Amino acid sequence: MIKSVIGLFLPVILALPLAAQEDSDVLFTVSGEPVTVGEFRYIYSKTNGQDADFSRASVMEYLDLYERFKLKVARAREMGLDTVVALQNELEGYRQQLADNYLLDKEVTDKLVSELYRRKQEDVDFSHILVSLPSLIPADTLAAYERAMDIRDGLTAGNFADRAAEVSDDAYSKNDGGHIGYVNAPLPGGMYRLEEAIYEAADGEVVGPVRTPAGYHLVLKHGSRPAYGEVEIAHILLRKSPEADPDMQKQRAEEARAALRNGESFEDVAAEYSEDDKTSRQGGYIGFFGINRYNKTFEEAAFGLSEDGEISEVIESPVGFHILKRISHRGIQPEAEQAPLLEAAVRQDTRFAEARKALFDRLEREYGTRKVDANYTSFVNGLDSTFFQLSTDLSAADRDATILEIGDQQYTTGDFVDYLEANARLRSSLERRFEVEGAAESLFDNWTDQQVERYAEAQLEEQFPEFKALMREYREGILLFEATKLEVWDRAGEDTTGLEAFFDAHRDQYRFPPRARVLKYTVNTAEGTDAQAVAQAAEKNTSAELIEEFGTDGLRIEEQVYEEATLPKGVTFKADTRSSVDQVDRNSAVFYRVVEMLPARQKELSEARGYVIADYQDQLERQWVEALRKKFAVKRNERVLAKLIES
Structure with missing residues (x-):
């Protein structure tokens, strides 16, 4: 038996280090800087999406593009662009936007959404016995819990209905033996623990007590069925x-x-x-x-x-x-379609707060978070009832005293005071619930969570490979943009001599095809102007004469040049032709007249400037990349490349 189990899992065990090794293998280097298989696989897959088939043609095409990208990044670093303060600040701005909620999304939200979606696949049938809470006073809470435990003693699936009818505080269900019937996740707000209990229990199992805002529940799961939708x-x-x-x-x-x-x-x-x-x-x-x-x-x-x-x-x-x-x-729609609605439901539910708290508790343990009790106690002992006043002076005797340690970071009493002053309204609102010491403790816990989250955000690159990859994209993208701007785009726009020389060498590429000069006549028929009369007069009168005869209120004339393929509907590509008069609405009519045919000709630089600059930029970029290939050595690992294509 042991041998068969080992045989079953051995291929998987052997495959794991191989896969890790492949991702860390160097695919190519640019001036000695390595690009790993993992980095290339990530960016190739992300860029190509469903077309990322890792075929030879596809990989080789993208490899060439990525090598060029890395050459430009190498040039940007050589230019010192990675030390420019403005670019560093821009990158930090991107990082903060990306880091905001990233940890919570990955560690809390995404997991809760997947859990909720999985539960929504089933409707669950259950009964419960409720022991309600008369108040939140600790003594009442304890009494309710002890009562629930007494009921739990000897409770079985067989006697559950009878006991519910005898002792349950849920007037809605006790006459039905506590039977609620089928439900589907999510349960109403605050009922996450009850939802968790009924979905995770086995059929016929009695579980509890489970605490919710309503009290303590003892639960019997009857069974489940595919969700009705x-x-x-x-x-x-x-x-x-x-x-x-x-x-x-x-x-x-x-x-x-x-x-x-x-x-x-x-x-x-x-x-x-x-x-x-x-x-x-x-x-x-x-x-x-x-x-x-x-x-x-x-x-x-x-x-x-x-x-x-x-x-x-x-x-x-x-x-x-x-x-x-x-x-x-x-039925239940695909998770990708349901995700936004499920995420909204998760964030509004107590499950999010509970999972968030559990995350920070875990991180505090992992990072070695420690409250420096002596300094904290010294600070709190100096507080009085003015602590709750919005404008009170909370200056500590020793702002530099360490009050909190997270990993290798230290936070002072002054840091905590700054938080208290920045959250004066929250601090004031706690007066209804706490004495000074209790309020300070609650706020210290909130502040600690904030510092733990920020500390965790600083570790995101180490914890999440995809975050590291995104930050690399941002960092190198900023460098690429700035280097290309300085070496190509600005030069193409400012190098007048080079642009003119490029245009002269490629003049035949910039030509006008045969075109027609067309007049559009818009007649204001609401003012009583006869559109047909205007059309007849247009055949033998100039635009100025027409305006003089019919007035600017009755007629508007616009000129435009068209190629044959773009002519307005009803217009013939021939001089001295006119479209029919089209009554476009109750107030106006329109017709067109071709007044002149313009032969094909070469464009002047002023007429083709935008196209010429774009083409000149392309040439400069090609020349730039050729120069970079000579300057920075690119070395491919053909063995690793072949293995990547085989995958």
């Missing part, structure tokens, strides 16, 4: 009310159902019969909903419809008599 429903409702005879309302509902059987549309029947004012004029449309949104009978009937377009029989709920029509059904 959401159903899109329209309905017809005949309401129950003190004024309405229930038998008559049911009879009217049956009449409506008969009308549907006779072929009348659901929309028409809803408009005639339904007493739901919000939906009757919209074909009875309710929309999408999941489980536990409506009454159980209504919900079961809605999800019991198995096909789109299927119509239920008359069903009764506490509200009245319904006829339901299924419009569509959708």
